[in-house]
Structure formats: C-alpha cells, structure tokens
Amino acid sequence: xxxxxxxxILIVDDEEIIRIGCQRILEDSNMVVDQAENGRAGWxxxxxxxxxxxxxxxxxxxxGGLEVLDEVQKYDHxxxxxxITGFATIETAVxxxxxxxxxxxxxxxxxxxxxxxxxxxxxxxxxxMQAEQLREERDRNLLELTNEKSRTxxxxxxxxxxxxxxxxxxxxxxxxxxxxxxxxxxREKAIGSGVSGLFGNAELEKQIAAxxxxxxxxxxxxxxxxxxxxxxxxxxxxxxxxxxxGDALGTVTILIDxxxxxxxxxxxxxxxxxxxxxxxSPVAAIAGYLNLIIDGLTGGNPDKEREIIVRxxxxxxxxxxxxxxxxDMSRAERRGASKVMTPLDVVPLLKxxxxxxxxxxxxxxxxxxxxxxETLADILGNSDDLSRLFANLISNAIKYTLExxxxxxxxxxxxxQVEISVSDTGIGxxxxxxxxxxxxxxRAKNALARKITGxxxxxxxxxxxxxxxxxxxxxxxxxxxxxxxxxxxxxxKNN
Amino acid sequence: MAxxxxxxxxxxxxxxxxxxxxxxxxEGYQVDAAHDPISGWEKIKSWKPDLICLDxxxxxxxxxxxxxxxxxxxxxxxxIPIIMITAIHEYSDFRFSTEDGDFLPVDEFIEKPIRKxxxxxxxxxxxxxxxxxxxxxxxxxGIGWKKN
Numbered sequence: 027x028x029x030x031x032x033x034x035i036l037i038v039d040d041e042e043i044i045r046i047g048c049q050r051i052l053e054d055s056n057m058v059v060d061q062a063e064n065g066r067a068g069w070x071x072x073x074x075x076x077x078x079x080x081x082x083x084x085x086x087x088x089x090g091g092l093e094v095l096d097e098v099q100k101y102d103h104x105x106x107x108x109x110i111t112g113f114a115t116i117e118t119a120v121x122x123x124x125x126x127x128x129x130x131x132x133x134x135x136x137x138x139x140x141x142x143x144x145x146x147x148x149x150x151x152x153x154x155m156q157a158e159q160l161r162e163e164r165d166r167n168l169l170e171l172t173n174e175k176s177r178t179x180x181x182x183x184x185x186x187x188x189x190x191x192x193x194x195x196x197x198x199x200x201x202x203x204x205x206x207x208x209x210x211x212x213r214e215k216a217i218g219s220g221v222s223g224l225f226g227n228a229e230l231e232k233q234i235a236a237x238x239x240x241x242x243x244x245x246x247x248x249x250x251x252x253x254x255x256x257x258x259x260x261x262x263x264x265x266x267x268x269x270x271x272g273d274a275l276g277t278v279t280i281l282i283d284x285x286x287x288x289x290x291x292x293x294x295x296x297x298x299x300x301x302x303x304x305x306x307s308p309v310a311a312i313a314g315y316l317n318l319i320i321d322g323l324t325g326g327n328p329d330k331e332r333e334i335i336v337r338x339x340x341x342x343x344x345x346x347x348x349x350x351x352x353x354d355m356s357r358a359e360r361r362g363a364s365k366v367m368t369p370l371d372v373v374p375l376l377k378x379x380x381x382x383x384x385x386x387x388x389x390x391x392x393x394x395x396x397x398x399x400e401t402l403a404d405i406l407g408n409s410d411d412l413s414r415l416f417a418n419l420i421s422n423a424i425k426y427t428l429e430x431x432x433x434x435x436x437x438x439x440x441x442x443q444v445e446i447s448v449s450d451t452g453i454g455x456x457x458x459x460x461x462x463x464x465x466x467x468x469r470a471k472n473a474l475a476r477k478i479t480g481x482x483x484x485x486x487x488x489x490x491x492x493x494x495x496x497x498x499x500x501x502x503x504x505x506x507x508x509x510x511x512x513x514x515x516x517x518x519k520n521n
Numbered sequence: 522m523a524x525x526x527x528x529x530x531x532x533x534x535x536x537x538x539x540x541x542x543x544x545x546x547x548e549g550y551q552v553d554a555a556h557d558p559i560s561g562w563e564k565i566k567s568w569k570p571d572l573i574c575l576d577x578x579x580x581x582x583x584x585x586x587x588x589x590x591x592x593x594x595x596x597x598x599x600x601i602p603i604i605m606i607t608a609i610h611e612y613s614d615f616r617f618s619t620e621d622g623d624f625l626p627v628d629e630f631i632e633k634p635i636r637k638x639x640x641x642x643x644x645x646x647x648x649x650x651x652x653x654x655x656x657x658x659x660x661x662x663g664i665g666w667k668k669n
Binding site for chain 1 (some may be wrong): 534535537539540542544546547633634635637
C-alpha cells in the first residue's frame with residue numbers, strides 16, 4: 027500500500043501502558059501516532075487534526091468508547107475506528123462493530139495482531155477513498171458527457187442545413203429537423219430505416235450508397251443538386267465517416283435548400299442574354315452598314331452614303347445610351363454604405379427637372395407644368411437617384427405624348443406619404459402591357475411607339491430607384507388617352 | 522430594270538431593310554419593303570414579288586410562320602419562294618433547317634446577321650429554280666407543302 031504521507035493514528039485509552047505500547051509498535055511502521063487518556067480528550071483531538079484511524083478503548087471515564095464512536099461516525103465516516111476491549115465480552119465488541127467500528131482487538135493483544143488489524147483498517151480506508159474518488163470522477167465525467175451530447179444535439183437540431191447520418195448498412199441513424207423538413211419526412215419513421223426508397227429521390231439515395239462503397243484513404247465529398255417533388259432545389263454533399271483503418275462506418279450528408287439561389291441565378295442569366303441581345307443588334311446593324319460602304323454597294327451615291335453613316339451614328343448613340351442606362355441600373359442597385367441617403371424635399375428637384383425639359387416640351391408644343399406647394403415633408407433619399415427618376419418619368423411622358431399634348435407633374439403629402447404624379451395625354455398603353463412596363467427591355471408595341479427611341483430600361487431603372495427608397499411606383503393608362511405614373515415615398519420628417 | 526426580279530423584304534427592323542435593300546439593289550434586283558405583316562400582305566398582292574425575304578420574329582414570336590402559311594395557302598401567292606430570316610439561335614440553340622420543310626412552309630433559312638454573298642447566292646438559286654409555270658399541283662397545299 028502506498029500513500030503519499032504517513033498514516034495518522036490516535037490511540038484513546040485510559041491505560042497508559044497500552045497507549046505507549048501501541049504507539050511504539052505503530053511508530054516503528056512509520057506511522058504518526060497521538061494519544062488521548064480519555065474519551066473526551068480523544069474526541070477533542072479528532073476535531074482538531076485529521077486522523078486516518080482511531081483506536082478506541084470501550085471502558086473509559088469521562089466519555090466511553092461507544093459514545094466517541096458515535097461522534098466519530100457522524101463527524102467523518104472515512105476515519106476508521108478499531109475497538110480495544112479489555113473486560114468487556116465479545117458481545118460488547120460485536121455490538122460496537124454493529125455501530126460502525128471496523129474491527130476489534132481483545133486485550134491482551136500481540137504486536138503482530140495490532141499491526142495486522144491496523145494495516146487492514148488502513149487498507150480499507152485507502153480503498154474507500156479510492157472508490158470515492160473514482161465515483162466522483164465518474165460522476166463528473168458523466169455530467170460533462172451529458173452536457174456535451176445535449177449541446178451537440180442542440181447545435182445539430184438548430185442548423186438551417188439538413189443533416190442525415192447513416193450507418194454502414196445504410197440505415198439512418200440521425201436526421202435533424204431541417205433535413206426532415208426539406209425532404210418532407212417523418213423523423214421518427216425515418217430513423218432506423220434504410221435509405222432506399224425513403225427520400226423519394228433516387229439520386230440522393232444513390233449518392234449515399236455510392237459514398238459507402240467508394241471509401242479511400244483520401245476520402246472525397248460528393249456534391250449533387252436535385253429537385254424535390256415539390257419543385258425545390260436541394261444541394262447535397264455526402265462524405266463517408268471513416269475509422270482509423272480507413273473503413274467506412276457510415277455516411278454524413280448535408281442538405282442545403284438552394285431554390286432561391288437558383289431563381290436568382292436564372293434571373294441573372296436571363297438578364298445577361300437579354301442585355302447581350304440588346305447590345306448585339308445595334309452592333310450588327312453598324313457592321314452591316316459599314317460593309318455596304320466597304321463593298322461599294324452604294325454605287326458612289328453621296329446621299330445614300332450619308333444616310334448610311336447617319337444611321338450608323340444613331341445606332342452608336344443608342345448603344346451609348348443603353349450602356350449609360352445599364353450603368354445607372356447597377357448604380358441604382360448598389361445599396362448600403364456607398365449610397366448616401368439624406369433628408370430632402372422633392373419639390374426643388376422636381377422644379378429643376380421640369381425646367382430642364384421645358385425646351386424639349388416646347389419643341390413638340392407640349393405644355394409641361396408642375397403643381398406643388400413650395401415645400402413638402404422631407405423624405406430620406408439620394409438626390410442623384412431621385413433626379414434620375416424624375417427625369418426618366420418626365421422625358422418618357424414627353425416622348426410618348428403627341429404634339430400639342432400636356433404633361434402635368436404634381437406633388438403632395440397624403441397619409442404620411444409624399445406622392446408624386448406624372449400625367450400625360452400621350453399614346454397610352456394596353457392593359458396587357460401595363461404589367462410589363464417596369465421590366466427590363468420592355469417597350470410598348472404600338473405603331474406610334476415604333477418611331478420613339480429608347481433602351482427599354484428607363485422604367486426598370488425607375489422601379490429600382492423607387493424600391494431602393496422604400497417607395498411604390500404604379501401606373502394608370504388608357505390606350506390613346508394617356509398615362510399617369512404615381513410614385514410614393516414614406517415621409518421622413520414633416521417640415 | 523423593270524423586268525428584273527422583284528424582291529419583297531418584310532421585317533420590322535429598319536436597319537435590316539436598309540442594308541439588304543442596298544445589297545440587293547446593287548445586283549439589279551427591284552426591292553420593296555414592308556415593316557409589318559399587314560402591309561407586307563398588301564404588297565404581295567399588289568406588287569406581286571418574285572421572292573419574299575421574311576423575318577421569323579416579326580413582330581411577335583411566331584408571326585413570321587403564320588405569314589408564311591398564309592402565302593402558301595393562297596393560290597395567287599403559293600408559288601412565290603420564301604427565304605426566312607431567323608435570329609432564333611440568339612435565344613437558344615434551336616436552329617431551323619429546310620429539312621423541316623414538311624411543316625415549315627419556306628424554301629430557305631438565313632440566320633442574322635446576314636452575309637452578303639450568302640443572301641445573293643440563295644436569292645439567285647431560288648429565282649432560277651422558281652418558274653412561273655409551277656402550278657398548284659406541283660406545290661402541295663398549305664402545311665403539306667414540301668420543297669422540291
């Protein structure tokens with residue numbers, strides 16, 4: 027038996043010869059031994075110093091051995107009590123042991139008997155302490171383990187990504203609520219069942235099965251995208267769970283719902299092909315015109331050549347306009363820190379824009395007028411963007427209005443909204459076209475509209491600017507009568 | 522000049538008309554143009570062209586095809602060769618060919634942008650093949666019409 031420090035023993039006996047004898051024997055065994063000559067003195071010493079064992083005489087004045095035994099038991103159950111009995115009978119000793127004494131020594135006893143019983147008692151104490159320590163450690167570990175497990179499960183259950191784990195035979199052992207939701211599966215039913223046929227998606231099942239088959243030391247993750255029965259697109263990545271020997275224990279699959287990303291991707295590629303087409307047509311026309319001149323097909327007719335050159339120039343101007351509009355659109359789309367929004371009144375901006383377009387209106391004998399109070403409530407906005415918005419709406423109105431027509435711009439505050447209207451007596455739009463005019467590259471199909479130049483981006487830019495300002499844009503129109511565009515912005519501050 | 526073959530261009534794109542009119546006129550053809558199917562049909566009836574260049578997309582999606590069927594169904598016009606101008610491949614990989622003649626009632630396809638030599642070669646060969654003697658019997662009716 028090994029202990030770091032020597033064992034501490036207290037001998038409580040009223041017979042001095044016993045105390046001295048025991049002390050000598052035990053000190054020879056490298057123990058630290060104290061003595062007390064009666065029960066009370068012994069009890070007091072026990073409370074002051076940590077003893078591993080106490081040897082107790084039963085018959086003592088002041089405080090009897092059994093009484094001390096009682097107190098020791100209550101005080102510290104790890105102190106081993108051994109009873110020394112003189113005149114008492116075996117029955118008394120047995121009684122003491124029933125009360126918690128570890129062993130008893132009948133007087134007279136030999137040094138060997140003393141050493142044996144003391145050593146056995148100390149050994150018992152050591153084992154007891156060890157057991158206690160182990161139990162404490164185990165309890166602590168279990169607590170940590172439980173905490174760790176529930177923490178991990180909480181994490182997995184809160185993930186937005188779906189997680190599915192299978193074992194070697196391909197049975198599902200774990201599935202978080204996100205995965206359950208994405209695959210529209212009942213988790214209780216799914217856990218423990220085989221992958222095959224469960225997901226209603228053969229590709230995902232194949233991916234998981236393949237992952238179990240193709241385990242190598244350099245484990246690869248397989249990625250896949252698939253459509254669910256309700257038309258959502260899920261991205262799944264499956265990797266095998268591998269042990270130290272490189273054997274597959276199962277698979278873990280992460281599912282991400284990429285339906286929205288796919289939609290954005292599609293919109294983006296639609297837009298790119300739309301833009302490419304819009305850019306290509308004028309460039310092709312310019313190239314065609316240039317070839318006419320290069321190939322000498324004009325027959326040297328200067329009027330014809332001039333017409334071709336003028337048309338090419340117009341096409342180039344149109345291209346430039348289109349590119350400027352595209353730049354404006356991407357500027358309108360840029361959000362956040364790069365765009366400065368300040369409280370401002372739209373009236374000065376409207377005045378400026380109306381003033382700017384007066385000449386253009388006059389050239390077509392169109393009356394262009396603004397009706398608004400001197401000041402209105404402030405909105406939170408970007409003045410460059412808003413100028414562009416008003417310019418687009420007013421120039422559009424002039425463009426689509428016939429000679430001697432009228433374009434009226436007005437602004438007012440209504441129900442915590444600043445409302446701006448641009449109304450014209452122009453060619454108007456069909457009901458069918460109304461829904462499309464805020465889309466990119468839409469241009470009204472109309473015999474009159476054919477002669478009007480434009481990129482088809484003006485109103486798309488307007489829509490983006492208005493949305494960026496948390497506003498709304500709507501249009502009312504009647505074919506051959508005219509159109510009215512309404513724009514509303516939330517009031518930021520009343521003036 | 523008055524006896525030179527007459528070619529009608531039907532397209533809503535004024536640049537296309539301008540460019541191809543110049544190319545064809547430089548070869549001595551008589552050229553007229555229409556910007557939409559209605560005036561195109563009027564010009565076919567009144568001007569009686571020897572060949573039609575028709576834009577497939579004019580002005581909405583399938584209008585060019587409907588127009589071609591109309592030309593084929595009319596006994597007065599069904600003999601006139603049609604070159605269909607397409608820009609379809611810009612939107613998809615879909616391409617037309619005259620092997621689809623069973624259901625496409627035209628003689629040739631040319632994709633935009635049009636190359637001068639391709640246009641002139643096709644016009645020349647179609648005009649050479651088309652003789653005024655061709656009758657209703659030689660050209661199958663409407664949809665079943667096939668290039669010979």
